[in-house]
Amino acid sequence: MPEERPPGDPENPDEPDPATEEKGTGEELPDDPQAEPQADEMTLVREELEEALREKDQFRTMAQRAQADLINFKRRAAQEQEEVRRSATSHLILGVLSIVDDLDRAVALVPDDAVAEGWVDGLKLIQRSVGHLLDSVGVSKMEAQGKPFEPKEHEAVAYVETTDGDEGMVANVIREGYMLRDRVLRAAQVVVSKAPDPKDDTDDTEEET
Numbered sequence: 001m002p003e004e005r006p007p008g009d010p011e012n013p014d015e016p017d018p019a020t021e022e023k024g025t026g027e028e029l030p031d032d033p034q035a036e037p038q039a040d041e042m043t044l045v046r047e048e049l050e051e052a053l054r055e056k057d058q059f060r061t062m063a064q065r066a067q068a069d070l071i072n073f074k075r076r077a078a079q080e081q082e083e084v085r086r087s088a089t090s091h092l093i094l095g096v097l098s099i100v101d102d103l104d105r106a107v108a109l110v111p112d113d114a115v116a117e118g119w120v121d122g123l124k125l126i127q128r129s130v131g132h133l134l135d136s137v138g139v140s141k142m143e144a145q146g147k148p149f150e151p152k153e154h155e156a157v158a159y160v161e162t163t164d165g166d167e168g169m170v171a172n173v174i175r176e177g178y179m180l181r182d183r184v185l186r187a188a189q190v191v192v193s194k195a196p197d198p199k200d201d202t203d204d205t206e207e208e209t
Helices: 018-023 035-109 117-136 201-208
Strands: 139-141 154-161 170-175 178-180 183-186 188-194
Touching (some): 035 178, 154 170
Parallel strands (some): 154 188
Antiparallel strands (some): 139 178, 170 188
């Protein structure tokens, strides 16, 4: 049986020396000349992509703001047009209400024994027609008589003393008030009830003496 010789033995040249294999030749492979330019190019492309994404987000934000501004502008324009329309309508209706006041007073002052009954019927017909016209545009008369005084709806032009305890009530309507849908178009001019003024005890004592 042949004798085994250790690797690296001069008498066994076919076996490589492990120490020589571990040490290696000590020579490094040359760097790839194309590797560094490719890395720089990839970095540049990545930066350009990130910049494009940032610009995209900025443009999207600008577009959203512009759209919101346009919506707000349209809303404000519609509100202003509605206010102008309401103001013009209110001004016109207030002029009509002055005529209605005169017509109501004329009908109320017609004597019962008026000879020309057809003339009175004509006035009442006009009165009803104007009332229907006001109803068609959303104008309604306030019911103020006997109601509690409301500063938003009533204008107190006088006060009357009352002894029945109903203080702060509308005792009489001097001029009718009107509503335009859900807001006050013209406040009603009313007379408000109040409690009697307390008498001065000194005055009573002087009267008794």
